Amino acid sequence: MLHYDLVVIGGGPAGLAAAYSAAQNGVKEILILERDQVTGGILNQCIHNGFGLHYFKEELTGPEYAQRFEELVAETSATVMTDTMVLGITPEKQIYALNPKEGYLTIEAKSIVLAMGCRERTRGAIAIPGDRPAGVFTAGTAQRYINMEGYLVGKRIVILGSGDIGLIMARRMTLEGAKVLAVVELMPYSNGLNRNLVQCLEDYGIPLYLSHTVTDIKGKARVEKVIVSEVDQNKAPIPGTEMEFDCDTLLLSVGLIPENEVSKTAGIELDRRSNGAVVYDDMQTNIEGVFACGNVLHVHDLVDFVTLESMKAGKFAAKYVKAPYAHSDDAIEIGNGERVSYTVPQKIDLSCGEEQTDLFFRVNQVVKKGVITLTASDGRVIFQRRKPTLLPAEMEKITLKKEDLKGEKKVVLSVRMEDEKA
Amino acid sequence: MMKRELICIVCPQGCHLTVTEENGSYKVTGNTCKRGEVYGVKEVTAPRRVITSTMKLQGGRLPRVPVKTNGDIPKELIFQCMEEIDHVTVTAPVKAGQVVLPNVLGTGVDVVATRTMGMV
Ligand SMILES: Cc1cc2nc3c(=O)[nH]c(=O)nc-3n(C[C@H](O)[C@H](O)[C@H](O)COP(=O)(O)OP(=O)(O)OC[C@H]3O[C@@H](n4cnc5c(N)ncnc54)[C@H](O)[C@@H]3O)c2cc1C
Ligand code: SF4
Numbered sequence: 377m378l379h380y381d382l383v384v385i386g387g388g389p390a391g392l393a394a395a396y397s398a399a400q401n402g403v404k405e406i407l408i409l410e411r412d413q414v415t416g417g418i419l420n421q422c423i424h425n426g427f428g429l430h431y432f433k434e435e436l437t438g439p440e441y442a443q444r445f446e447e448l449v450a451e452t453s454a455t456v457m458t459d460t461m462v463l464g465i466t467p468e469k470q471i472y473a474l475n476p477k478e479g480y481l482t483i484e485a486k487s488i489v490l491a492m493g494c495r496e497r498t499r500g501a502i503a504i505p506g507d508r509p510a511g512v513f514t515a516g517t518a519q520r521y522i523n524m525e526g527y528l529v530g531k532r533i534v535i536l537g538s539g540d541i542g543l544i545m546a547r548r549m550t551l552e553g554a555k556v557l558a559v560v561e562l563m564p565y566s567n568g569l570n571r572n573l574v575q576c577l578e579d580y581g582i583p584l585y586l587s588h589t590v591t592d593i594k595g596k597a598r599v600e601k602v603i604v605s606e607v608d609q610n611k612a613p614i615p616g617t618e619m620e621f622d623c624d625t626l627l628l629s630v631g632l633i634p635e636n637e638v639s640k641t642a643g644i645e646l647d648r649r650s651n652g653a654v655v656y657d658d659m660q661t662n663i664e665g666v667f668a669c670g671n672v673l674h675v676h677d678l679v680d681f682v683t684l685e686s687m688k689a690g691k692f693a694a695k696y697v698k699a700p701y702a703h704s705d706d707a708i709e710i711g712n713g714e715r716v717s718y719t720v721p722q723k724i725d726l727s728c729g730e731e732q733t734d735l736f737f738r739v740n741q742v743v744k745k746g747v748i749t750l751t752a753s754d755g756r757v758i759f760q761r762r763k764p765t766l767l768p769a770e771m772e773k774i775t776l777k778k779e780d781l782k783g784e785k786k787v788v789l790s791v792r793m794e795d796e797k798a
Numbered sequence: 799m800m801k802r803e804l805i806c807i808v809c810p811q812g813c814h815l816t817v818t819e820e821n822g823s824y825k826v827t828g829n830t831c832k833r834g835e836v837y838g839v840k841e842v843t844a845p846r847r848v849i850t851s852t853m854k855l856q857g858g859r860l861p862r863v864p865v866k867t868n869g870d871i872p873k874e875l876i877f878q879c880m881e882e883i884d885h886v887t888v889t890a891p892v893k894a895g896q897v898v899l900p901n902v903l904g905t906g907v908d909v910v911a912t913r914t915m916g917m918v
Contacts, residue, residue, distance in 0.1 A: 570812030
């Protein structure tokens with residue numbers, strides 16, 4: 377059996393940052409386990425730029441951002457084991473893993489950081505009717521093929537989903553000579569950043585159909601046609617609005633799901649709203665000494681925030697390695713009020729962690745002239761901030777002074793519109 | 799007088815810019831920072847973009863290495879630049895930042911690798 381102070385599961389930007397920060401905080405025996413051939417995670421296939429503006433104050437591509445962190449980690453005493461798949465963990469912090477060289481491995485750790493990232497929702501998850509031909513890919517799979525393996529998955533493309541991944545792939549396929557006929561979005565607004573609507577769609581004249589969805593896929597061996605229909609307010613297709621696209625490929629960019637299979641093996645409490653672990657403000661889960669960060673905790677749009685969160689997880693994992701600590705039973709619960717779909721952390725503990733904490737959240741609808749409010753149980757306003765526009769696609773962040781929460785058991789975060797009564 | 803509404807693409811904030819031109823001088827409003835002003839004027843006079851793509855890689859762990867233009871190039875040269883990139887084969891090892899195609903299309907901008915790839 378191997379022994380380490382800290383084992384980090386997943387070598388994407390989250391795992392690398394957590395390991396780096398734990399090393400900075402004095403932990404020497406660190407092991408990073410990564411199932412892929414290399415570290416860097418999803419960034420290896422995100423060859424476009426737009427990373428690192430917050431953290432490095434310059435615009436980097438995904439691979440460059442990953443490499444910066446690999447170089448930082450290489451300067452520490454941390455060990456990286458690639459080609460190694462973690463199968464499960466126990467509440468006693470034993471880790472079971474598998475790799476082609478050493479076979480089955482059992483590793484004992486004083487602390488664990490979960491950083492497994494997320495995977496894409498597939499066609500099955502949203503159940504599109506129609507034939508089952510080849511030529512239907514998730515956008516991320518197509519991205520890996522084109523950017524890492526050098527295969528263009530099709531020539532005439534329809535993309536379902538206008539999140540950033542869908543938009544970026546629309547441009548990428550166009551640059552490589554494919555024709556992107558349409559980007560189709562179920563919602564009445566795009567889920568992508570404005571800058572991506574401009575530089576990925578408008579620059580290349582790719583049409584975006586809002587309030588539309590794919591209602592049929594036709595084809596025997598390969599996709600031949602995709603039928604797109606307009607939807608009503610209840611997202612039901614409107615008969616008679618069908619459009620036919622002659623295409624050979626349908627890319628699905630319909631969301632990401634945190635990859636928590638490993639977390640479940642140890643009985644880590646998950647939040648149905650964020651699809652990740654329930655954590656305190658030091659990123660610790662309900663199992664002492666096990667921390668979580670990055671996309672496995674909640675889906676991030678910006679890698680810079682992944683880094684910040686993961687540095688914090690690494691810092692407290694280091695603290696735990698030095699002197700194990702437990703959370704107090706009176707940690708304050710953050711309730712989700714009007715228009716808030718989830719928060720991370722879900723609990724704030726005044727007895728440990730930092731004096732300030734970031735609170736990440738998402739809204740569940742577009743809010744114009746929004747007022748973000750954190751309310752105490754007696755109605756007292758603890759925190760308030762206005763924001764012109766809040767979008768479900770963009771993660772929001774507020775920073776709280778923890779002493780303002782003293783004496784509370786549960787506080788509620790809500791978002792209302794300026795002209796609406798409090 | 800000319801007036802154009804734009805979205806700044808310099809950072810994820812995506813500010814809504816209004817660019818107005820009068821007698822050859824440009825005014826940008828709606829920007830949160832200086833970079834937005836620079837972008838706004840460039841976008842209406844001579845729009846430019848950074849290109850990211852991949853090149854063929856020989857002898858490396860993968861058949862492709864990611865690359866980017868190390869600065870923006872005129873927008874109308876995008877597809878020509880892609881063609882130039884297509885014609886190059888890089889041999890491993892290659893280092894991030896290494897110039898793999900100098901002065902692409904005479905723009906003065908180099909294409910550089912964005913990932914270090916060793917030999918296998
Ligand atoms: C297509 C796409 C485009 C994006 N574009 C941008 C952008 O322009 N700008 C920006 O700032 N952000 C962008 N992001 C977001 C950002 O890249 C992610 O938020 C970030 O990469 C998440 O980091 P992570 O380490 O949590 O997850 P990942 O990068 O997914 O890393 C997780 C790692 O864990 C490993 N792993 C999982 N399970 C196991 C296991 N059981 N055993 C061992 N290893 C395991 C995986 O192999 C992977 O390497 C984009 C994301 C995607 C998907
Ligand atoms: S104006 Fe400045 S803040 Fe606004 S999008 Fe452009 S670069 Fe970002």
